[in-house]
Amino acid sequence: MLKITDLSARVAGKDILKGVNLEVGAGEVHAIMGPNGSGKSTLAQVLAGREDYEITGGTVTFDGQDLLAMRAEERARAGFFLGFQYPVEIPGVNNVYLLKAALNAKRRAAGEPEVDAYEFLALIRQKMKIMQMSEAFLTRGVNEGFSGGEKKRNEVLQMLVLEPKLAVLDETDSGLDIDALKVVSAGVNTLRDPKRAVVLVTHYQRLLDYIAPDRVHVLSGGRILKSGDASLAQELERRGYDWVSESQVA
Amino acid sequence: MNTALSPAAPAQSPALRAFAAQWQSRPADALWPVREKALQRFLKLGLPTTHDETWRYTNLRSLAAQSFVDAPRKSRSDIDPEQPLSLLGRTEPSVSLLVVNGHPVMPAAGSLPDGIEICSLRELAGLDPDTLRRFLEPLSDADQQRWALLNTALFLDGLYLKITGTVSVPLLILHVAAGDGADDISYPRIVIDAAPGSSATIFEHHVAQGEHTPLNNSNTHIALGRGARLEHYRVYSTGAGATHLDSLVVRQDQDSHCKQFTIALGGGLVRASLEVRLDKPGASLDSYSLLVGHGDRHVDCVNIVTHGAPNTRSTQTARAIAGDVSRVIFNSKVIVDAGAVNAQSQQSCRGLLMSPTAEIDTRPQLEIHADEVKCAHGATIGRLDPDMLFYMLSRGLDRDTAQSLLVYAFLADVLTGMSVASARASIENALIAQLPDSQTLQKFR
Numbered sequence: 012m013l014k015i016t017d018l019s020a021r022v023a024g025k026d027i028l029k030g031v032n033l034e035v036g037a038g039e040v041h042a043i044m045g046p047n048g049s050g051k052s053t054l055a056q057v058l059a060g061r062e063d064y065e066i067t068g069g070t071v072t073f074d075g076q077d078l079l080a081m082r083a084e085e086r087a088r089a090g091f092f093l094g095f096q097y098p099v100e101i102p103g104v105n106n107v108y109l110l111k112a113a114l115n116a117k118r119r120a121a122g123e124p125e126v127d128a129y130e131f132l133a134l135i136r137q138k139m140k141i142m143q144m145s146e147a148f149l150t151r152g153v154n155e156g157f158s159g160g161e162k163k164r165n166e167v168l169q170m171l172v173l174e175p176k177l178a179v180l181d182e183t184d185s186g187l188d189i190d191a192l193k194v195v196s197a198g199v200n201t202l203r204d205p206k207r208a209v210v211l212v213t214h215y216q217r218l219l220d221y222i223a224p225d226r227v228h229v230l231s232g233g234r235i236l237k238s239g240d241a242s243l244a245q246e247l248e249r250r251g252y253d254w255v256s257e258s259q260v261a
Numbered sequence: 262m263n264t265a266l267s268p269a270a271p272a273q274s275p276a277l278r279a280f281a282a283q284w285q286s287r288p289a290d291a292l293w294p295v296r297e298k299a300l301q302r303f304l305k306l307g308l309p310t311t312h313d314e315t316w317r318y319t320n321l322r323s324l325a326a327q328s329f330v331d332a333p334r335k336s337r338s339d340i341d342p343e344q345p346l347s348l349l350g351r352t353e354p355s356v357s358l359l360v361v362n363g364h365p366v367m368p369a370a371g372s373l374p375d376g377i378e379i380c381s382l383r384e385l386a387g388l389d390p391d392t393l394r395r396f397l398e399p400l401s402d403a404d405q406q407r408w409a410l411l412n413t414a415l416f417l418d419g420l421y422l423k424i425t426g427t428v429s430v431p432l433l434i435l436h437v438a439a440g441d442g443a444d445d446i447s448y449p450r451i452v453i454d455a456a457p458g459s460s461a462t463i464f465e466h467h468v469a470q471g472e473h474t475p476l477n478n479s480n481t482h483i484a485l486g487r488g489a490r491l492e493h494y495r496v497y498s499t500g501a502g503a504t505h506l507d508s509l510v511v512r513q514d515q516d517s518h519c520k521q522f523t524i525a526l527g528g529g530l531v532r533a534s535l536e537v538r539l540d541k542p543g544a545s546l547d548s549y550s551l552l553v554g555h556g557d558r559h560v561d562c563v564n565i566v567t568h569g570a571p572n573t574r575s576t577q578t579a580r581a582i583a584g585d586v587s588r589v590i591f592n593s594k595v596i597v598d599a600g601a602v603n604a605q606s607q608q609s610c611r612g613l614l615m616s617p618t619a620e621i622d623t624r625p626q627l628e629i630h631a632d633e634v635k636c637a638h639g640a641t642i643g644r645l646d647p648d649m650l651f652y653m654l655s656r657g658l659d660r661d662t663a664q665s666l667l668v669y670a671f672l673a674d675v676l677t678g679m680s681v682a683s684a685r686a687s688i689e690n691a692l693i694a695q696l697p698d699s700q701t702l703q704k705f706r
């Protein structure tokens with residue numbers, strides 16, 4: 012599904028990613044953990060196609076295609092989805108219109124007809140129910156005036172509507188109370204199937220109580236320093252990230 | 262025929278000589294002294310140059326060489342009915358009045374809704390020159406209003422609208438500019454006289470037909486009586502070759518309210534001035550400007566709002582967009598006279614640059630001579646937010662669609678202020694048609 016080989020990237024003259032290797036297979040859920048500033052969001056944004064980041068080396072293939080050669084919108088239409096750590100507010104652009112445009116862009120790219128208005132509304136209502144979002148979100152601007160938790164729910168809602176092959180969720184759990192965490196986790200879990208994959212970027216073990224990962228990686232200083240199964244997350248929770256860096260040096 | 266000008270005001274450029282010659286052909290009616298005074302003053306000031314404070318950004322030098330002549334008087338049958346001219350949808354009940362090159366085509370008797378009476382200015386000049394005279398005197402800063410002075414001197418005809426009650430349907434004044442030659446000039450003039458307690462919605466829509474669009478030196482004078490309410494729109498939709506010098510003057514009595522929209526969608530060079538006097542307590546103004554530049558269009562908007570009495574309130578909301586090599590200027594000024602205590606004013610201008618070669622200049626100014634006032638102003642000019650753009654791209658939207666959506670959102674503060682749904686829809690349509698990927702965008706509405 013996703014194969015990252017020796018990926019390096021820099022921004023504003025600063026090397027952030029320094030040779031990332033990661034392979035995610037279909038049907039898998041991976042977690043990427045790591046201290047603040049280690050490059051997790053940079054990795055997520057680079058994968059999504061943000062142009063501010065300069066790729067200085069390496070390759071990424073997604074579903075057999077050269078991901079780095081595609082523009083951001085092409086990646087999205089090919090089934091890549093990024094759940095932003097800080098979803099931006101876009102006042103004046105209606106939340107639902109954006110979703111509809113996104114879905115139609117994807118359908119057009121796949122040679123499918125555009126969704127009709129009635130069908131779309133039914134779809135979005137169903138997904139909003141899963142995310143326990145009120146109808147009020149239908150009429151508001153994209154993330155406009157949403158609380159932190161509401162923004163995260165909205166990210167997952169978009170993911171559910173777009174049904175990506177690969178979703179990278181960047182700290183979608185941060186700032187959520189336990190009830191919201193359960194809702195968001197339930198949303199993500201509905202997308203788990205043998206043909207899709209999810210990469211969770213997170214600081215906290217607690218998300219992984221609800222979404223069991225197949226693999227856990229520690230990203231630090233722009234590299235994956237350690238990988239393991241779900242038990243690695245628990246160990247990190249107990250021993251902190253310093254343990255990884257130290258054991259790596261040792 | 263008027264007597265020759267005094268030698269004290271020698272006409273120097275071909276343009277000034279032409280204006281003087283036009284004056285010779287004007288009727289010597291009861292308004293002659295006011296109009297002559299205006300002409301003298303205009304000729305003395307001459308054409309504005311970029312040394313004039315409020316003309317810094319707009320160079321009219323090329324006009325000086327033109328030997329202007331009056332644009333032809335035309336009738337309804339000269340106007341191509343196929344061209345979609347109406348700003349209001351067909352479903353919106355409305356009344357429209359046609360003005361061609363400044364000459365009104367008078368509607369059949371009985372076709373006007375309750376609460377409004379109209380008369381041509383030519384007729385009014387004969388019947389009731391005193392009433393008309395009240396609307397010919399320039400406001401405070403006549404130097405700024407020099408094109409209004411020229412209009413005062415040289416207008417041939419126009420419309421006087423007396424609002425006597427509540428007018429339940431919007432009134433559309435369709436200004437058609439249709440010249441016969443490259444040196445044509447027209448002087449459309451509208452007077453809106455709103456009686457105390459009356460209310461109305463009036464559109465002035467400027468369009469052009471045919472190969473030659475006359476230089477349009479238009480002027481509208483609005484007087485709102487006590488407690489009167491008016492929503493007024495002026496919309497410029499002429500072509501890239503058109504030059505438009507438009508002055509709007511609003512004088513407001515106690516507790517009157519004016520909502521004013523200035524919308525520049527077309528025209529090659531548009532200079533739109535707005536001068537408002539809130540002369541009596543409780544008078545309030547909400548002005549909105551939506552200024553769109555692309556190609557090599559030049560849009561220059563100047564607002565002056567004077568608070569001349571206590572408890573007056575004004576807001577000015579301007580949104581400017583400039584693409585290609587266009588230039589958009591928005592200068593606003595609020596003056597609070599001594600004694601205008603508790604005046605409140607707000608000026609907000611936001612500019613959006615769509616290309617590295619476009620330019621937006623904006624300068625909100627405040628001149629306060631009273632205590633206890635609340636005046637705020639702000640101006641920002643920027644580009645499309647890259648985070649917003651990337652967010653939309655990351656959802657699969659085309660770059661053009663994403664950009665257009667952001668532009669559209671940027672204009673929302675002005676668009677949402679419009680009360681007439683069909684007008685808003687057609688203004689949005691016209692705007693969207695100018696944005697990239699307009700087809701997709703249409704589906705968003």
Ligand SMILES: Nc1ncnc2c1ncn2[C@@H]1O[C@H](COP(=O)(O)OP(=O)(O)O)[C@@H](O)[C@H]1O
Pocket residue numbers: 022023025027045046047048049050051052053054063
């Ligand atoms: N646009 C940017 N400009 C400058 N520095 C950046 C930019 N984006 C990220 N960085 C820097 O890159 C490093 C990694 O950041 P980030 O990827 O956000 O880390 P994480 O998500 O792991 O907390 C940090 O030092 C951050 O300051």
Ligand SMILES: [Mg+2]
Pocket residue numbers: 051052053096181182
């Ligand atoms: Mg981060």
